[in-house]
Amino acid sequence: xxxxxxxxxxxxxxxxxxxxxxxxxxxxxxxxxxxxxxxxxxxxxxxxxxxxxxxxxxxxxxxxxxxxxxxxxxxxxxxxxxxxxxxxxxxxxxxxxxxxxxxxxxxxxxxxxxxxxxxxxxxxxxxxxxxxxxxxxxxxxxxxxxxxxxxxxxxxxxxxxxxxxxxxxxxxxxxxxxxxxxxxxxxxxxxxxxxxxxxxxxxxxxxxxx
Numbered sequence: 001x002x003x004x005x006x007x008x009x010x011x012x013x014x015x016x017x018x019x020x021x022x023x024x025x026x027x028x029x030x031x032x033x034x035x036x037x038x039x040x041x042x043x044x045x046x047x048x049x050x051x052x053x054x055x056x057x058x059x060x061x062x063x064x065x066x067x068x069x070x071x072x073x074x075x076x077x078x079x080x081x082x083x084x085x086x087x088x089x090x091x092x093x094x095x096x097x098x099x100x101x102x103x104x105x106x107x108x109x110x111x112x113x114x115x116x117x118x119x120x121x122x123x124x125x126x127x128x129x130x131x132x133x134x135x136x137x138x139x140x141x142x143x144x145x146x147x148x149x150x151x152x153x154x155x156x157x158x159x160x161x162x163x164x165x166x167x168x169x170x171x172x173x174x175x176x177x178x179x180x181x182x183x184x185x186x187x188x189x190x191x192x193x194x195x196x197x198x199x200x201x202x203x204x205x206x207x208x209x210x
Contacts, residue, residue, distance in 0.1 A: 038168030044117020086195030
């Protein structure tokens with residue numbers, strides 16, 4: 001039976017197109033450190049989705065959906081992390097790069113971007129709800145749950161990664177025109193305010209939003 005249907009693909013595309021914490025973090029990393037950092041952030045986000053898929057098979061995402069304590073804890077962690085990223089961006093707008101060698105700075109930056117993608121995804125209760133509420137709706141009753149989850153999750157990850165990669169390419173192209181220190185400082189300020197705003201918004205996130 002064909003698991004990856006047109007309605008499923010359209011649903012995944014619609015979810016990917018909706019701006020949220022993941023998009024904000026990817027854009028922030030791309031503007032700050034270029035295309036490589038943006039792609040590393042996407043890889044981190046995909047790793048987080050993989051972990052949520054495994055948790056979905058094991059039934060762990062149900063805990064987030066049914067336990068108020070787990071939901072609030074995850075929401076709080078996500079909000080704190082987004083605010084921390086925002087504050088870091090605001091602080092970065094006030095200082096210049098250090099004297100760290102370019103190769104080491106790039107390597108450290110890619111690892112930091114990957115980590116940012118992972119943490120932004122794992123601390124987002126919407127990601128947990130996605131694999132709990134969305135995927136099961138497209139799994140036939142007679143189908144193996146682990147196999148169907150793997151197939152559908154792979155399709156969803158592919159769609160989101162392709163869309164985010166296209167976004168990174170566009171942002172990277174624009175970044176070339178925004179390389180002046182004063183402009184970059186303004187970009188960091190805007191990114192910081194957006195991330196802090198998203199973090200504060202996550203605090204007010206209710207179950208209806210997931």
